[in-house]
Amino acid sequence: MDIYGINGGGAGGRTLGVEEELLLVDPATGEALPRAGALLDLYVRPLQAASGPVLTAEFQQEMIEVVTPPHATLSELAQDIVAGRSxxxxAAQDVGVRVAALGTSPLPADPHPVQLRxxxxxxxExxxxxxxxxxxxxxxxVSxxxxxxxxxxxxRMRNWLPVLIALSANSPFWHGKDSGYASYRSQVWNRWPSAGPLEILGxxxxxxxxVHDMVSTGxxxxxGMIYFDVRLSRHYPTVEIRVADVCLQPGNTVLLAGVARGLVETAAREWRDGVEPVAVPSALLRLAGWKASRWGLxxxxxxxxxxxxxxxLTVVNSLLNHIRAALQDAGDLDRVDELADSLLAGGTGSVRQKEVLHRTGDLARVVEDAVDRTVSPL
Incomplete structure (x- = not known):
């Protein structure tokens, strides 16, 4: 759902917003349940919906999407990320389920597509x-x-996107088993024939x-099915970065958003300064994405x-150094550094999920823990 506009250019005026997909789960068993239709039928958009987060449907009935409006500051966006999850x-409680910020269902699932043509x-197909x-x-x-x-x-940002996969990794389990990946969602997503990195286009x-040629192939x-790792919005003046897992905790989403805006602004400055993009083949970017998916951090x-x-750690620090000037100019540097330090110290959602399973031996407890962390404060 594209609703993002632009409030001027430059690091201080470049707006940003997020869409987070959440799993609907049984509070007792942890299994994914197809309750999106019932939830959205009862859901009443808050009075501040024009300026606050809203809920929408997604491809499967076992999930919903939380959409924030655009914000000029990372602090405002952070408030809406927490508010949207709340x-x-x-809304989930009203139909007897819970929401969990999990990239994949830890337990086996048989999803049900939303019944649209x-x-x-x-x-x-x-x-x-x-x-x-x-x-x-x-x-x-990002606008x-x-x-x-x-x-x-x-x-100019394509070669940095695999690092965002590693930072967001939150999907180690698939059909009740350890996939061996930190972000198995990335592997499942890249089954789509139109997914993956772009070549340099100019x-x-x-x-x-x-895009026209891809659709013309049939x-x-x-x-809407052009699933590039990063793409232009079809309706609004934004780029949409699509490689990340949904993050277990809201603070990690805030970190990703700040890094994403820093990458966009840094790339735009390079373009204005006449810096050519790094001519790395998409085949190598696929390998970089795979490695990030496999190991996370x-x-x-x-x-x-x-x-x-x-x-x-070296690569993450390289990313933060690459965007440091843009973060500083946007007023995001201290917040991003703090959130990055917290993530590196505590681990990604994938690490947390595996720790809970190791401690309890129960995937239902993994989901229960995720439900709690989904609505945790920043």
Whole structure:
């Protein structure tokens, strides 16, 4: 759902907002339940909906999406992330379920697509890929000043996106088993034929021609199915970063949003300064994304400068140094540094899920813990 606009350019005026997909779970068993329709039928948008978070449907009935409006400051966005999760929590309770910020269901699930014509067509066309697609991501929108700036940003931030997969990793389990991945959602998502990294395109015309050609093949049913790792909004002047798992705790979402805006602003400055994008092939970016998905922050990542293995902490610090000037100018530097330190000390949602399972031996307890952390304070 694209609702983001722009409040001027530059680090201080570049707006940002998020969409968080949440799992609907049985409070007793932890199993995913198809209650989205009942929830949204009862859900009454708050009076401040024009300026606050709202709930919407997603592909499967076992999930809903929380959408924030655009904000100029990270502090305002943080308040709406917490508020949106609280609204979702209350709405879920009204239909006998809970919300859990989990990238995949730890317990086996047999999802039920929302009964819309488009979703029925997707299920028929893509078979098991669609039927099993119960994954919850976090999509971050950051405003851009023009299509030219937007494509320039896509070209110049692409090699950093795998680091966001590692920072957000929150989906180690699949169908009741340890997948061996920190972010197995990434693996499931990339089954879609239109998902993945973009090549360097250079101009809006080249971007739109690629989208047109992909839809013309008939493999992508429509433009809404162009699932690039980062893409231009079809309706508003934003870029949408789509690689992240939904984060277990709201503070991690705030961190991702701040980093995303820093990446967009840094890329835009490079473009204005005549800095060419790093010409790394998409094939290498796929490998970088796979490595981030496999290990999260608990192993090595591919360094975006050298495309060789490096300790995850080294790569995260490299990312933060890369965007430091943009963070400083936006007033986000101290907040992002604090949140990054907290994440590195405490671990991602994937680490937390595995710790709970190790301690309790019960995936239902993993879900119960996730429910509590979903609505935890910042």
């Amino acid at each position: 609204i979702a929590h209350q 488009r979703f029925r067509a997707m299920t028929e 893509y078979g098991l890929t669609a039927r099993e697609q119960l994954t919850c991501g976090c999509h971050i929108h 851009v000043e023009s299509p030219e700036e937007g494509v320039a940003v896509l070209d 101009t809006p015309d080249a971007y739109h021609q690629l 493999v992508a049913l429509d433009e 608990q192993g090595e990542l591919l360094d975006p400068h050298t495309h060789r293995p490096a300790p995850a």
